Amino acid sequence: MGEILNPERILHVEDLQDSRLDEYLRLSEAHLRMRTDVENGLYIAESTKVVQRAINAGHVPRSFLLAEKHLGQLTEEFNRFPTAPIFVGDDRQLEDLVGFHLHRGAMAAMNRPEPLDLNNVLENSSRIAILEDIADHTNLGAIIRSASGLGIDAVLLTPKCVDPWYRRSARVSMGTVFDLPWVRLESWPDDMAKLKDHGYELLAMELTDDAVALNEVQINPGQKIAMILGNEGRGVTQEALDTVDRTVIIPMHREVDSLNVGAASAIAFWHLCSAPR
Template sequence: MAELVTVDDPEDPRLHDYTSLTDVELRRRREPAEGLFIAEGEKVIRRAWQAGYGMRSMMLSAKWVDVMRDVIDAAPAPVYVVDPAVAERVTGYHVHRGALASMRRKELPEPRELLAGDRPGPRRVAVFEDIVDHANMGAAFRNAAALGVDAVLLTPRCADPLYRRAVKVSMAAVLAVPYARFASWPEDAGLLREQGFVLAALCLSDRSVTLDELAGRRHERLALMLGTEGEGLSDGALRAADVHVRIPMEAGVDSLNVAAASAVAFYATRPGT
């Protein structure tokens, strides 16, 4: 059974994992280096625990102790019970949900390992290029989970999917979809081709086919490539692609937000359609 400890001092070193959660640059450096990520809210904490992530600690307001009792009893980690005012001073914001957990990261697989997988291996994957907005990252992962994408590949500059906001927006879907990060891009696009994937770039292009046409080809292994929120896919990624694909638009709109585009692409290419 976990130890319950009431903490009144926001400077208490035992709360170190939860300090300055609103400082994005600090947390982006600290969390991977220290092997942790923050789960916020009852549902996200439960899903992280159920997904097999180890727990370092929990920080709860008193009203959440009974609600989280089953997790507290199951997780061999200390539980710090704090007043909401203390939680705000520690984290830098008002913790509306009153429940935070510091979870242990898992070691990421290598892209080649992820793509090979157990037989038959992944058939449909997403490649996110330089997506740096954590909300878009979380939403795109949630779309991938909901619409049956087997795995996600990230380019080196992509945001951390385990950053608190990304995990929260995804409703913990980032914990359910296998993912890996390329060491070099677009050079590593060849790893996809080696495994028999057709690389389909979502873009505005003179030579693009419609999404319906791509879906109708029923490729055995398909990698859907989506680019940054502003500029879209890089020239290098477009050159690496086997096919350019567009989502037909009306009313003078030329493109969708990357998270919305991912949902449309994942739905249109799902197996059996």
Template sequence: MTSPAPLSERIVELSDPADPRVADYTSLTDVSLRRKLEPERGLYLAESSKVLRRALDAGHRPRSFFMAEKWLDGLRDVLEAYDVPVYVGADEVLEQITGFHLHRGAMAAMHRPEPLPLESVLASTRRVAILEDIVDHTNVGAIFRSAAALDVDAVLVTPRCADPLYRRAVRVSMGTVFQVPWVRVEHWTADLQRVKDAGFLTAALALSDDAVTVDALAAEAPEKLALILGTEGQGLGAATLHHADRHVIIPMSHGVDSLNVAAASAVAFWETRPR
């Protein structure tokens, strides 16, 4: 294995916001464009020094780094270890490229990891969260953070669910999307049967007449449990509710009937964690 070229030879000073070499970092505030562009290019963006380091610690490979000069020293160990370009520019140039002020430090364009096979993920897990059509990146990131903290072994996301590797989801998760294995299932709700066939009790968080409380579910002490979460507005689909083994509610007071899905996930993960 060859050693990386000296850092001084890989630093690229940016002066032109239209420089084609930094195409990975352009128009970051255009959510619709970036949602399409990043998977097509096989990349995602890690924003902030802490998130960037967590991505690298997880074994993900950088395509390039992007930052103001003042961040070079704090990341020198990382920058010297990877033989990729380091794009550096004045704040105003970087802002013209990205569309916003980089106040969180460095960014890195990362190669997306290879998708994980569903069967192998299910075979090695006891607690799984399934996110059905949750399109808000903030909620997805927050759910991953709770999953990492509360012993959820893996996350499955449905075809219409927001990308866990989108910049905002990664940032809100504080990089825990790199720690929790996840799979985007291709055939929902048919893949729910594959989860059940792997030995999981499937529990849908939903307001229904036959729902049990989350503490009652925990008392069943299922060896393998998959918790299914949907959006507050639409909730879970009819097919999902039909095929789930249990419907589950979180008991609440003062006439409140639901929580934000990220908050609800944390409660459910804690209550049903493996004992």
């Protein structure tokens, strides 16, 4: 604990206008953070577990922000990055700064790693999830957690999909977003041609006249599959449906039309990943 308590490392929050704290301002305003965070090459990891998982994945913190009572939870991380300042404040100060009650231990401003190469990801995968314009950060985090836990190799995001490294998405994913490869596509749906070039069969989960039940989809060993999951409101766009090989549905009972995209994704991923590869 000696190094952690070094007064040169621990900086007590006194002035909320301190420019060194700018990266933590207005964290509750997602529509502002999505653009500025990406432009500034950073994201905010929220909760001690998420901070630890991000660092263990090789991501580098710029600074830490936490209540003093949580200092002991990140001893190892502080020591691994001795030049990253540690900002400490009381609960009221931190809430005034970030815009909500910080009750999950700690935060860290992290450097965004360089994006992965799409062709390399496609070459080294066989089960891909494509998330088309997912708008809710909680849904995105839940989908990524299911994808990681059930064996999806990588996730592709369309240009309008929300940021998987936004603090709420990362927190709901339990930090699995740092371990699961993902790539943001540049042109949609044109980029689907690249998946076909790599030998993927393209499926879309959408209620159409010719949709087949998911449990009737046979997957052969060595087959490469990509599944498109659409926006929470409108589903998969017609432009994407015009390009896929098949549409699939989860058979429902009691006149229930469909499941939330997070729940549907877990069922789809289990089916895709339980088949021999």
